[in-house]
Amino acid sequence: MDVRELVGQARLGKPRAVARLISLVENAVDNPAEGGAGPAGGDRASRALREAMAELATGAARPHTARVIGLTGSPGVGKSTSTGMLIRAFRRRGSRVGVLAVDPSSPFTGGALLGDRVRMQDHATDPEVFIRSMSSRGHLGGLAWATPQALRVLEAAGCDVILVETVGVGQAEVDIARLADTTVVILAPGMGDGVQAAKAGILEVADVLVVNKADRDGVQATVRELRTMTSLVEAPWRPPIVTTVASKGEGADDLLAALDKHQAYLEESGEARRRRLARARDEIEAIALAQLRSRFSALHRDSLDTLAERLLGAEIDPYTAADDLIAALG
């Protein structure tokens, strides 16, 4: 099947075509060496991926726009269960739902994602739900590079809502917050030090705060602490705090209401467009950097190796070496 045909099938919502297109993205991250050298040389993406993205971004059928909702939080707070609850809530409205379970804990993939798949299997036969887990191997900016392109595929497949689930540790949740229209940070009561640490920077990324497992001890204390933190927010949007018991579906309506309120705020304030523009900038920049990086790799055998030898030999400093490397790009 050629790329245009594949994109056409994806636009019709065929799950296999959607899966194959996302695999194109994922494989490009995993195997930069396989990236076909385009006319510019050293291009990390395969030719097929380039063609697919061109068709998706500028093809005759203008892509559908999806609401992108990021879900993040420490391991164990119930992200997958919350994602499941939101899938059901949006399905009750008749929305087509995409889920991208992004695993930043590469190279430690496997177990956790299989777990997610199992937990989400009650949606496996619903043709209006696309669930995809994506791992990004250890390449610089892998997730920042791959996720916007995977979103493009899910949008083309007609998803109204795309839930992006990622572990809230490290670079990943910063990337997700930059990518999503609305970022939901999930906490659970009584998680100890981890949550205490997490709270410190939470307001940098959270649009909506969820305290899940609200049938456990300590939920009121956690809510109180969060309320104290958010009361200091002077930005036009103050993150609401929603309590849920995702495993029982409790709080789904409250969470949906908070998400809708944020969406309305985004539209009214013009922030929606600003976020989408920022996302487009990030997407372009990530692709450009990846291309430059693979051109560096192509220089390995000569310039970069020589420069590394000279750095080890104390003949050059790393900044001068970097200048030389950039100059060698020509």
Place this chain on the structure above:
Amino acid sequence: MDVRELVGQARLGKPRAVARLISLVENAVDNPAEGGAGPAGGDRASRALREAMAELATGAARPHTARVIGLTGSPGVGKSTSTGMLIRAFRRRGSRVGVLAVDPSSPFTGGALLGDRVRMQDHATDPEVFIRSMSSRGHLGGLAWATPQALRVLEAAGCDVILVETVGVGQAEVDIARLADTTVVILAPGMGDGVQAAKAGILEVADVLVVNKADRDGVQATVRELRTMTSLVEAPWRPPIVTTVASKGEGADDLLAALDKHQAYLEESGEARRRRLARARDEIEAIALAQLRSRFSALHRDSLDTLAERLLGAEIDPYTAADDLIAALG
């Protein structure tokens, strides 16, 4: 104090000078906008940092070479306690020890690192131990960029061993494994799903496996599983499995013996030099990419913004936009 003087003081092992130089590195990551525009323009690093790195890398006093040992593992396995145990073990040998506690869970910094500092405070008055926690904010490749430069500072300060501690989730531990001479992956028995997931990819990064909290139930089962995994390794180095109770200092000698054995293997096989060369390549590449990235930022108001608008307007696809952006660099 000028930069040369600062480097001179650091070489004499003055803690304040060491701390100030590492702060130079860290601030450059946190505030790329403050990077003085060098002759090339748009340089992310401040001029002072460039000078410092030039002096450290190529100055008259050839820098001391340190053994770099990475420690990684899931939250809760006892990384800081293990680091503490290794500090004491290397101090008993008379080694000067540097510790870089790298926090990848930015923007959620604060709590955890303060915790580390408290736990390590019994070394606070030892002039032969340099402990520094470093957080890297949400910039692409932040840790990959900053850590090698911070290592340079600690090496110059005469550290014989540098322990780099990082949470084993996400990109961070891949970066650390690329950086370290020896990577120690720490596990604990009975951690549930997290560890199961972690095990899948563990052999990609581990040179030495530690099962800490070996006084807990389930330690034999964990060791057995790891042994089954490592028995399949066909590479010349098969990661040994060491059991420890770091909180009581138990297993310190075994761990030290395993580290020494790996170090001997590195030297004999020529792998030590290969790793150092790879590290130098990564350092140069990370600096070059950061410089290109900040040049992109400088183009924001014109090219990148225009390209993002056109991408949103379906007039251009992301790859063509990236090509245009690279071309705009000139």
